[in-house]
Amino acid sequence: MVTLPVIACHECDLLQRKIALPPRGRARCRRCRAILYRDYPPGSDRALACTIAALMLFLIANAYPIVGLEVQGNRQTASLYDAVRTLWVEGREDVALLVGFTAMLTPAIEISLLIYLLLPLKFNRVTENTVPILRFLQTVRPWSMTEVFVLGVLVAFVKLEHLARVEAGIALWAFGGLIPLLIIASASFDPEELWAKATG
């Protein structure tokens, strides 16, 4: 029985037979409707292309100011790094670590590990340590909160408008572009292709 292509649902443990899917189709669990697996267009470079674009936007998003503020001729700008540093310097190391971890470190890890896995795959090679890296990616992903951070910036933006003239910086647009890229990249990354090549 077990030699059949059988899969267990991750959310209710029900055993189900794997069947061929129509292009871009997804298989849902018969009992709890969880997505069991999906069909990826073969040989697609979309995941790699999106991840590389995401890396470039991520670098811009971190290098440039997100918001600028003008009060009585004084101009002040803040990048994500400035926010983390200011919190740290003012004695709120706990909040600084949380912001640095969820808005900076985890997206950086997510993007760079995806490139590390996908780039060799393009040349039909499989990265060493694929298993620990995939497992690490699964652990890290829930903590990567770029989209929440962008909404937070927008709320801060409106709050400051009562106080002074506020301008959106280049990094805000870069962060905005990063959100769909990260979603597309992780949705078009087919781990099965990796497993097929890694285990022969």
Place this chain on the structure above:
Amino acid sequence: MGESDRLTKMAFTRTAGRLGLLSCHVCNRLTESAPEAHEGRCSRCGSHLRSRKPDSITRTWALLITGYLLFIPANLLPIMHTNSLFGVQSDTILSGVVYLWTSGSWYLAVIVFIASILIPSAKLVTLTVLVVSVQRCSTWDPLQRTNIYRVLESVGRWSMLDIFVVAMLVALVHLHTLTTIRAGAGAAAFGAVVVVTLLATMAFDPRLIWDPQRARHE
């Protein structure tokens, strides 16, 4: 309809746990486990496998209780202090929402209220209900309960909103001669609530919701 069809049909009304199979969360492969063993190694990728998340109920309870306790300082302590010519003003999460409401940004007030107050409190209560239902081996609509769990899993992260708002305000309105904003202890407590409730959701195993179902059909 031969013997093999009948066997196949039987297999597909059963769960992996029932048949002594362990499912790999990294590569999806099923591995046969030793009899009565609830742990093993994946035959394809070598990952450590467990039949269910270990001590799921105990760990979820511990994190939930921590979350309830932290929820009090998170809401009572100020999340930020504003120093200006008019003195120091301290804001809690709720007073921040009220400020947004009265200053005319009611849509933002609603967003911040949902992310910072509604989601964390609803999450604590709903996850408690789910854990209790599993402990009592409830058979109440498992699909409904799984859907509730999925909602909890996807909305939890949005509670970080206020932490990011404070971080940006602190960075911008800083070292300013007239006005300075500093983060308060409430921000740390609130951040801890978000982290703890996220961990609690991860510690809970939704397969436990379906386990009593399986026993009834035998």
